[in-house]
Amino acid sequence: MKKMSSGMVSIELIRQGEPEPIYNAAVVVGRGEDAQIFLSDSGGRAEFQYPAPPEELSLMKSSEIRPYSLCEIQISAPGINETYYTGCQVFPGINTVLRCEVQPKIKSVIKKKKTIRIPAHGMWAHSPNNKDGGAFSRELDSVEQIMPVLCKNMLGTPDFLTVHLGRADENALDITVSFSDYIKNISSGILYPTWPEEALRAYILSLISEVRKRVKTGYYRNLKYNFDMAAEKYARYFDGRMTFEPINRITDELICWHLSADGCLLISPWEYVFLTQKGLKSEEILKHLSGGDIMFCQYRNTEQADFTETVKKGCAGSEVKAVQQCLNRIAIHYLTIPFIKDTEGYFGSCTESAIKAYQQQFGLDDSGFIDKTTWQSITYAANAVNKYRNTGRDANTEASLRKKSVIFLGDTGQEVVRLQHFINSISRKFGKRCVPPVLISGEFDERTRDSVNKYQKYKRLPQSGAVDKKTWSMLYDDIADFASIIQKPxxxxxxxxxxxxxxxxxxxxxxxxxxxxxxxxxxxGLNIDGIFGGETEKAVTEVQILFGLQSNGEVDEKTWHALSAEYMDLAGIVSARGYYAEG
Structure with a gap:
């Protein structure tokens, strides 16, 4: 008998407006006698396998059988409103990611169970063989509609978009999402994740380029709307949609790239699949569709949206939310900057304190206001810590890990200080319930041991309370945001x-x-005289701290490559080739 196909479903649970995960929540999959119950771990995660139809169904345009299964999920826990998801799509051999922001209960407010109905996948919704009917059948218009041609080679899109959850002329909510989350969401609604990777890469890069052009040219804002994107004929953002691991991974790889080409390449996604089946690679697909006149360019992300006026305490909006989220990214690495728990776009006392701390850290006027200079500084720093932070797997780290000895209760010194900084950074990323923050004292006290124990439990390590080489290795990996830079300009x-x-x-x-x-x-501030003096050494050290490099004031190979890449980027020199990784 042929073994039944299945896919993995990964649930990520957090409270709305808080970065902390929900521990020990009940995740009920299915209904009645067939229902299964899973509990979320200390990271707010729950995973399970779910049956799915054969992969070949998603590779046939004329398939008469829906190529994915539908999963119903109910989430409940003390202190939160019960949430029910219906229509979660599971493909064979694919990890489906469902990030659930659940609402905390308010004693004075009685709320009914919240139901989120995920719309049908765009490919199946428009298939002539779709006989599902009901609420999931026709959520989107044709994805084969070609977008209007906009001006080409436009660089500099904000990290965050204001998205209208409906057509531009429909009455719907506006929400703020990151550019990458927007691409992942709509791609997961119009591409089957089981398709060949070369087809997915080519289409996602085309999509990134076209969305970036539309936002940069201010298409909707020029029409007097207060948002950047709305539901299009080729895609609709759905708040609560699951995403798929292959699409998430490819989007992260390509988000800093765009195409410079005449015309629009957003034709039917099936055309990309057919070209892949003929043996074409992603770059060849794009050149074929554009007639060969195409360039692959790196996105210069330092060119950010400008603040036209000073934003201060009491203001609210998408600009404030963007700043709050950028500050939280930076705060993971700069412990003097407080973490902002409520990042919903209201400029309150916590946001003001974080901005003042940031301004003091980087030598700006500590007004607590967001002006153009502060905004450009914050967005640049947020991108820098994402691009260059690499306290994880490089040769220097491996060498230092081999030399590290076990430290435990009662120890003192610089290694304990380093450990306590690591604990506090991880506490900010995963939440103080998972890993409680500690006092930076240089003394391995009971509180530090308790945090180490909780971290080891979270990482499924033996809970010794001592930091051995394996725990050090996990700590280094967890505080690393991204690998070091790839290009060496x-x-x-x-x-x-x-x-x-x-x-x-x-x-x-x-x-x-x-x-x-x-x-x-x-x-x-430097006088460019060609002499490496004390001021130059100080400036090098500051940049090394920002980029997460060894802060010794010397320009070694890694620091040189970072400076070189940033200098070219800030000067507007972008690479026109080489975005495809080997293998």
């Missing part, structure tokens, strides 16, 4: 450039440092 001179050096390399370094300083602080 300017060749390193072959040896570190240090204090006392002179010449063209120093001039280049000083120019790069001034470009970064202008974005962060509003001015470039």
């Amino acid at each position: 300017k060749k390193h001179p072959g040896m570190p450039v240090v204090k006392g050096s002179e010449g063209e390399n120093v001039i280049f370094i000083q120019g790069a440092l001034n470009s970064i300083s202008k974005v962060l602080k509003g001015n470039g």
Whole structure:
């Protein structure tokens, strides 16, 4: 007998407006006698396998059978409103990710169970063989509709979009989402995740490019709407839709790239699949569809939306929410900046305190207001810590891990200080209920041991309360946001450039440092004289701290590549090739 196909469903539970996960929530899958119950772990996660139809159904345009199964999920726990999801789609061999923001209960308010009805997948909704009917049958218009041609090679899209949850002329809510989450959401509604990866890569890059053009040209705002995107004939954002791991991963890889081409490449997604089946790679598909006239360009993300007026305490809106989310990304690495729990777009006392702390950290006027200079500085810093933070797996880290000894209750010193900083960073990422924060004292006290125990429990390590090599390794990996930079735009001179050096390399370094300083602080403070003195050393150290590199004031190969890439990026020089990873 043929073994039945199945897919994985990963539930991520958090309280609305809070970064902390929900522990021990009941996740009920299905109904009646067939229902299964799972409990969320300390990270708010619950995973289970679910039956799914054979993969070949999703590779046939004329399939008469829906190529995915539908899963019903009910979530309940003390202190939250019961939430029910219907229409969650499961494909064979694919990890479906459902991120659930549930509402906390308010004693004075009686609320009924909340039901989220996920619409049918766009491919199946418009299939002539779809006989499902009901609420899931025709949620979208044809995805084969081609978007109007907009101006090409437009760079600089904000990290966050205001999205209208309906057509532009419909009465619907506006929400703020990140650009990458928007792409993941709509891609998961119009692409089957079981399709060949080359087809997915080509279509997602086309989609990123077209959405970026529409936002950058202010299509909806020029029509006097107060949002960036609305439901289109090719895609509709649905708040609460599941996403799929292959689509999420590819979007993360390609989000900083766009196409420069005449015309629009958003034709039927099936055409991408058919070209892949003929043996074409993603780059070849895009060149074929564009007639060969195409460039692959890197997105220059330092060109952000400007604040036209000062934003201060008492204000509200998508701009405030964008700043709050950027500050929280930065706060993971700068412990002087407080974490903002409520990032719903209201400028309150917590946001004001975080902005003042940020301004003090980076040498800006600590007014507590968001002006153009502060906004550009915050968005640049948020992108920098995402791009370059690499306290995880490089050769230096591996060497230091081999040298580390076990530390435990009663120990003191610099390694304990490092551990306590790591604990507090992880506490901010995963929530203090998972890993409680500690006092930075340099003493391995009971409170530090308790946090280590909870971290080890969270990571399914033996709960010894001592930090051995395996625990150190996990800590390093968890505080790393992204791997170090991939591109090396300017060749390193072959040896570190240090204090006392002179010449063209120093001039280049000083120019790069001034470009970064202008974005962060509003001015470039170094005299470009080609002499590596104390001020240059200090500026190098500050940038190394921002990028998460070894902060010794020396420009080694890694620091050189980071400075080189940023200098080119800020100067408007973008790479036109090489976005495809090997393998």
